[in-house]
Amino acid sequence: MTGKARITLTVNGEPFEADVEPRMLAADFLRDELGLTGTHVGCEHGVCGTCTIMMNGVSARSCLMLAVQLDGAEVQTVEGLGTIRDMHRIQEAFHEHHALQCGFCTPGFLMTVCDILESLPLRTDAEIRDALSGNICRCTGYDHIVKAVRTLVDERDGAAS
Amino acid sequence: MMKPAAFEYVRPETLAEAVTALDHDDARIIAGGQSLLPMMNFRLVQPERLVDINRITELERIERTKTGLRIGALTRHANAARDPLLAEHFPIVAEAMGHVAHVAIRNRGTVAGSLCHADPSAEWPLLVTLLDGEIEILGSDGHRSAEPSEFFLAPLVTDIEEQELVTGVHLPLPAGPSGMAFEEVAQRAGDFAVVAAGAMVRVENDTFAEVRLGLGGVFDTSVRARALEGALTGQRARAEELEAALPLAIEDLEPNDDLHASADYRLSLVPVLARRALIRALHRATQ
Numbered sequence: 075m076t077g078k079a080r081i082t083l084t085v086n087g088e089p090f091e092a093d094v095e096p097r098m099l100a101a102d103f104l105r106d107e108l109g110l111t112g113t114h115v116g117c118e119h120g121v122c123g124t125c126t127i128m129m130n131g132v133s134a135r136s137c138l139m140l141a142v143q144l145d146g147a148e149v150q151t152v153e154g155l156g157t158i159r160d161m162h163r164i165q166e167a168f169h170e171h172h173a174l175q176c177g178f179c180t181p182g183f184l185m186t187v188c189d190i191l192e193s194l195p196l197r198t199d200a201e202i203r204d205a206l207s208g209n210i211c212r213c214t215g216y217d218h219i220v221k222a223v224r225t226l227v228d229e230r231d232g233a234a235s
Numbered sequence: 236m237m238k239p240a241a242f243e244y245v246r247p248e249t250l251a252e253a254v255t256a257l258d259h260d261d262a263r264i265i266a267g268g269q270s271l272l273p274m275m276n277f278r279l280v281q282p283e284r285l286v287d288i289n290r291i292t293e294l295e296r297i298e299r300t301k302t303g304l305r306i307g308a309l310t311r312h313a314n315a316a317r318d319p320l321l322a323e324h325f326p327i328v329a330e331a332m333g334h335v336a337h338v339a340i341r342n343r344g345t346v347a348g349s350l351c352h353a354d355p356s357a358e359w360p361l362l363v364t365l366l367d368g369e370i371e372i373l374g375s376d377g378h379r380s381a382e383p384s385e386f387f388l389a390p391l392v393t394d395i396e397e398q399e400l401v402t403g404v405h406l407p408l409p410a411g412p413s414g415m416a417f418e419e420v421a422q423r424a425g426d427f428a429v430v431a432a433g434a435m436v437r438v439e440n441d442t443f444a445e446v447r448l449g450l451g452g453v454f455d456t457s458v459r460a461r462a463l464e465g466a467l468t469g470q471r472a473r474a475e476e477l478e479a480a481l482p483l484a485i486e487d488l489e490p491n492d493d494l495h496a497s498a499d500y501r502l503s504l505v506p507v508l509a510r511r512a513l514i515r516a517l518h519r520a521t522q
Contacts, residue, residue: 133339134342203424
């Protein structure tokens, strides 16, 4: 195919169909075509992690994927987590622990945490830091983010916090 | 703003379709895309045709063969890290995958992508070099395989021809019980290695039946420390023997200066990481 390609996908549970130019990045598709600007675009070459989304149950960098590669996929973005009035537990934990300041990196962190809470044991804070190492924050430092994730891991594992 | 230049997108469903799609003057294969897309976003790479092999599901398998394990080209780093067959026979793979970039990139990046990108600091080229892997290649003339020393020609340069793709890599099982270990120094978690070392040790009758040391980041490609390997084979299986052979590890290495590390610093890391890897491998081999 040389022109636009038809893709069908679900984003946050909602089905979408769109015609996209093959060179369009998944991040730009979510933001510019679907208006889901919660997925942020920082470095655009896979370094900063702020464009992280969940695709078919695992985290992915939407600046390192093409929109055409989302064909048939189930995508979750930060908009699918919660709202200000009805936050997702991960968002609540970030709120409680002051794990954000300017908020630019936060969508990427939240989506990464969605993945690692499911996929990794995260027994120690060192493991949490390693799991978060693909996401860069320039405001808070990482202590509060690690504390938020520690709380979530303890809740997951049924440990007294 | 960094966006890829326009290209034609082709998404084959079978290997035969992929080979056909590669019959083009300027086609590139995209697997996980974790190295290719940054280069396309920077427009360092501007293929006219992009052949997306992600739908060729037969390339995702890891399977036992008569003599080893075959890892499909599209195996994601994250899946390799938790694969039970690899954990049983090559636990060094999961250890090394912990050094590959970050969670999201491991979910997407592939074995063949890493091999074909051929970064001299990358983990998969080093593992395949250490483990005497055979890289399996399909082209319009059929199947062929290449040893790491034939496949990796220079930084980011491989023996892959225009109308060929890597379908997988075969790792032969060691000739007997062995110990393996992986060590790496990088500036930050997930960065490319400044230097990486992988070791494999096999002990029989209290003697080194086989010692292998692979190094990354210190030459144009991953390399084996053949002088050290040869000197240790047949020696008593003791840590002191390993220590005594360490100076041989830097023989013939030609690291480069770059913005991450000087050549001298890279050279100074080699015996440190080689020692750690070899001693842990020996310990595991004799447990």
